[in-house]
Every structure is written in C-alpha cells, then in structure tokens.
Amino acid sequence: MGFQQGLSGLSAASKQLDVIGNNVANASTVGFKQSRAEFADMYATSFYGVASTAAGIGVNTAAVTQQHTQGNITPTARSLDMAINNNGFFIVKAGASTANSAGTIYATRNGQFQVDQQGYIVNTSGDRLQGWTASTGGVVTQGPVNDLQLQTALINPKVTSAVGMGVNLDSRMTPTAGTTLDPTKTNTFNWSNATTVYDSLGNPHNLTLYYQKAAPTTTGTDWVVNAYVDGNPATAPNTFTLNFNTNGALTTTAKFPVSFTPAPVNGSATPVSFTVDYTGSTQYGQNAGTTSLTNDGYAPGTLRAINIDKTGIIQATYTNSQTRTIGQVAIGNFTNPQGLQPSGNNHWVETYSSGPMQINAPGSGTAGLLQSAALEDSNVDLTTELVNMITAQRFYQANAQTVKTQDQVLQTLINLR
Template sequence: MAFQHGLSGLNAASKNLDVIGNNIANSNTTGFKSSRAEFADMVAASMGAGGGSSYGIGVEVAAVAQQFSQGNVTVTGNNLDVAINGNGFFKVQQPDGSAAYTRAGNFKLDKTGDLVTNGGAQVMGFRVDPTTGLSTSEPQPLSFPTGAPIQAKQTGAIKATLNLDARAKLAAGDATTTPPIPATPRSTYGTSINVYDTQGVAVPVNMYFEKTAVANTWQVYDTLDTTAAPRGTITFDGDGKYVSSAPSPLTVNVDPSVANPNNPPAPWNVTIDLSTATQFGSKFAVADLSQDGYASGDLTSINISNDGMVMASYSNGVTRAEAQVALANFRNPQGLLAVGGNNWVESFDSGPAVMGKPGDGNFGALRSGALEDSNVDLTAELVNMMTAQRAYQANAQTIKTQDQVMSTLVNLR
C-alpha cells in the first residue's frame, strides 16, 4: 500500500463533494441541470508486460457529466415566463455578441424594448411580418417598439354580417295601392363604421340598404343624398341566403378630408364584403361589423403563447404576433460548456446548434406563464454526500495506516 492510492482517493472524493455541493447550492436555480462526478481507476504497467504485472495506483475523476433530465414545471402566472417541456434550449445573444443557450425562461422586457435574460442577454427568435404572417428563417434578437408607436394601417376591406328584413316594403313606396304605401326613408336600414387612412385618422363610412322592385334584391348606398347613385346591389335566394353582389366586390370611395383637413392623404377605395348577410323575416340587425385598418398605437403588453408566438398588444386595440421564440438542439448536449449565468456554449463535442420552432420534430413544447425548476434531487444529493464523505474518511484511513506501517519499519532495531 502506498500513499499514492489514498491521496488519489482523497482528491477524487473532494471533487465529488464539490460537484454535490454545487448541485445542492443550485437546487432552486431556474433551468439548472445537475452534474455528477464519474471516476476511473489508474493503472501502472510496463511496456510489453503481461496483464498480471499491472497494478492499480489509485483513482481519478474521468469526467463531470451534466444531467439534462427534465425539471419540474412550475406555473408562475408571469406572462414573460416560459418553460421548455422536452428537448431544446433558448438561444440568446450575450452582451459581447456571442451566442449562448439556456433553459431558464425567466425573461424580461428592458427599457429599450429588448426581450432579455437576467444577465442582459437578448432572446433570439423568428420575426413575423405583421402583414403576411411569414417569419424569418434566421433567428434575430427580439425587440419591440417601446419608444415609438407602431405605424397606422390603412383600411382595405370592410366585412358586415347583418340581416335585412324580408318583410320590408319597396323603398320607393307605391302610390297606386289603397291605402298608398309611403316611401321608406333610406336611413331605416343603415349602419356605420370607422375606417382609417394612412395617417391613422378615423373616417366614418355609412352603408344604407333599399329594397328594390326586383325580388330579393337590395341597393347599397353610402350616403343619404337622394341624388347619389347606389354603390351596387346584393341579391338573396328564396331562402334568404346571400347569392351575389354587383359589382363584385362592392367598393366605396373614402374621402379622408372629411375627418382629416390637415393635408390628408388621397381618397381610396375600400371593399365591402356582404357574403354573410341574410334576408330573413325578422328585424334589421347588425351582428358583426369589422374592418382591417387601425390607428397608430403604443405597446402596452407582451405575452408569449404555448407555441412560442410573442403576442404584442397596443393601445389602439391591436394584438398581433410579432415573433416566435427560437429553440436550439444539439446532437450531444452533454458536450456543452457551462459558462455561468444559466448559460451554455457549444463546443466541438456538442456539435453545432440545430435551430427550430417549438413543437417541431424533436423540439420540446413550451409552457407559457411557467418556469422549469432545477432538476436537482435533494434527497439523492444528500445521500450521495454521505457516501462521498465515507469514501473520504476511508481514504484518509488508508493514509493513516500507511503512516503507521512506515513508522514501524523506521523503528525496527
């Protein structure tokens, strides 16, 4: 027996206690992944000697392996907290511009509108075009307009869901009947909606409907001026269901100068969709009236949905998808290098990052309003600590015994 064996055992047990202590210290760290010390024996042998001539000379720590098992998901209710349930890492851009990866989804919105981690790294994601809905193919730092309002959107279409009374008399009336049928005021069957010009100024658009002498046909006007021509007609079948409009689509020309006298934009046409209108024997009623424009608005809140879509709400009532959180995965996650601050960086052993969207392929799903807890099992770590302590004591005892043997040899007379 040599001091070498006991000394190597003490070093290995000490490193094991360091790993266990680090696990216990981070048992409440969001997204933390525990590690374990893995040991290997050390053997001395002469070149060309048979197996019987080799002997052990102690132990060494072969590796400190990270354990990427799933941690518990705890609901927090915070709209910027996100947990990954399954494979993957959030990609972040550190302040020095380098890429890192984390499982901690406790994000914040800083004063400049960037979505960041507690360490100031920017969260990466796929930007979404507000008009087309398409996302970018390369992840970019997610940033939102907190310093300036979003640009207004000019209205391009109106959609109306309404019922025109099938019992309505001819709008022109009939003086030949007894008693004569009076004319129906154009305003009897009318509604109005605000549309928006390119500057975000609301302009009212009116729609009035008059029953014609042609069965199941109504004329559509945008003014109460009796000399004005109709914008078109809509026709229903015998069951009161919409058949067609002429022209198709119906359009109305909007003059923004009526509401925006200060150098307004040019007049433009807005289409009117009446395909969901009906002609039933009940009172005139408007069930739904919508348009696709909006005024400028300031950012009021951000929410991250379960599919990673970042939904931004604005003061003008608009809520739209601005981006989608990106996930990264690796062929060998245990090859990642921990750099602190809940971050890892890729290495030769981990392989390059593969980017994707939550729920696609082998990427995990997201849980919004929740965080992934540390995967440290405190009970197991405490038991491991006792085992490591016993190993340390036993190796210390071998050194003590070796010291006693050496003392006996030195004291021989």
C-alpha cells in the first residue's frame, strides 16, 4: 500500500511542478492567467463503504484551475493596445487568412492588436477583433458582432455648402462704409477675417470677408460685408449687410449666399455656392474677433490616428482634420470563466461548463471598461511561484522517501529466515 501512496504523491508533486513551471514560463505573457493544481485524497471503497481503519490509497490531481484575477495594467505608446479593467474578454474570430477559415470565436485578455493589409484590427495570430461597426453617420447599433475594420484608404472630399461665422465687431471703430473697398488698403475697411472653403475636388480656396462700419443711428449700426475668394470678389452679389441694435445683438437675417468660380478652372463643379451664417454675432466695445467657426467642407484625407475611449468607441482622425466614429469594441463575459478551455495563443474556447458568452459594450452589464494604449500584464506572482516551487520540491522528496521506506520494510521482510 505504501508504494501506491508514494507513487500517487510523486505524480501529484510532478503535476504541481508542471503547473508552477508553466506559470513561471508565462510570467511575461500579456493577458496570461496563472493556474493552480488542486488535489483530492483517494480511498478504496466497497459495497459497505470505507472502513473506519482505512489509511487511504494516496492523492489524486482533482483539477488544474486558472485564476482569472486582474493583472497589472501597463501603459504603452500604441493606441491599438488595449486592456480590460475588471471582468470580460476580447472577442476574436479566426480570419480567412488563417488555417481556421470557419470563423471560430475565441475569448482572450491579450489586447495586443494591430491593423492588417485589409484594414482589419487583428492580433498577432491574425484573428480579427469583434465589435459593432458604426453607420456612415457615426451611430453604433449593438446587434450581432462582426469584424472591426478601419478605413485606411483615402476618404472623399466634400464641397463646402455652409460656413458658420460668429464674430464680434468692435463698436468703437470709425465708420468706413461708403469708401470703395481696396483689400490692399487697410483704411478702406475696419476689419477682416478668413477661412478655407473647398470645391467638389477638395481643392482649398481662401474666403476673406472685409467689414465696413456704417454711421450709427438711433436704432443701431449697419456693417457692410464684402466677400472675396482667392483675392477676387465673389460672384455678385458679393456684399451683404449686418445690422446690430443698440444692445449689440444681430437683428438681420443671419445667413447670406456666396458663390464663386475657381480660377483657373480646375475641373471641379462650378459655381461653388455656400452660405455664410452669422448667427450669434455681436457688436460690443471690444476688439473685433472670430468667436466661432464651422465649415462642412473638407479636402481628401488619409488615416492619421486612432483613439479608443473607455467604452470601446473607436474614433479615427484623418489628415484633413475630420474625425469619424468607426465602431465599438465588444466584450464577452461568462458565468464561470474557470470553465473556459485554454487553446493556446492566449485564447480560450467556450464550453458547457463556462456557460454561453454574454456580449456587452465595455462598462455595461458585467463587462469592465477599456483602457487604450495599455496592456494587462500576466497575473503571475513570481515570488509566490518560487516559494510554491520549493514546497512542491519538498512534497516530491517526502513522497520519494515514502517509497524508499516501504522498500526498506519490504527488504527486511524478504530477509527473514
């Protein structure tokens, strides 16, 4: 009986050392979760149960369970590096470029992602990150998850159709209205400001607005605005008037039409027509200035940067200063994470024991929040593992001594005459 007990102890100690060795080997693996060996005693039973004097027949490795505790989060310099703070897993699917083209779904805590040649967000194994793709208007609808893809190609330009121009005109200025405007002579106007407008091909054009103050009346003050594009007067009418009451508030229609024909002709649609909206403009006794400026047109642009917020919303910034919502990262949760089946490459597979995957947006349900430009370290504590290794070594040595002692007892019995 002693041989059986000792051998089972040696086997259990060997298994424990295997688990500890695997933990130590993965101490630097991003998103790795340490395991522990769990043991149970063994008894030989009969129809009438276990005798009260039974010594037991050894130990059995009951399970090797993973510990899904939070690892330390380390900042990085890459916006596509992500860490989950609290519960949940990234959801990835084996892409068509991998050997598993059927699209097996995996769970992982490794947030090391990058963009492949097709613009998909993938991990080092080529598996595609899952989430919800935003509509052209930037709205994310949380239906079935799909492959997240960035628009890395050139985005089309948009012709300017509306300019928002909030200004404050200095009421202390001397009137110049009635003087023939000459943009090269500053004494023919009171103030000017400018912005860029775009034609249908995305070519930029400089819109400059010159302001001439009229003589104030008992009801208010008029300002004549002259629109020039690329140094030339806009297509007639190129002037319009802003009227401010005695409290400095704008009282006239705030929107004015402006149109021009690019010169020289560049192949874009002509004429280029848009409105200038002066809503919110004022006339107060302080220096003239632009208080707000919007423009719905833009030049073509390419992807410049990616930002992912804590709720998983992915925003792309382009070289034309446009920002677009690409989609949202999905998080998978399980009722029993310890029931997941490890499959290598920092992946887990759903099992009956783990329960079905529950998909949520970061920060909703039981899903944790995301931290962009950061990675979750392995939760292995090397100090603890090395102490456990010493304990397992002693465990192994003690069981080996049991076998040795039993051998000596048996040898004594054989030597009896």
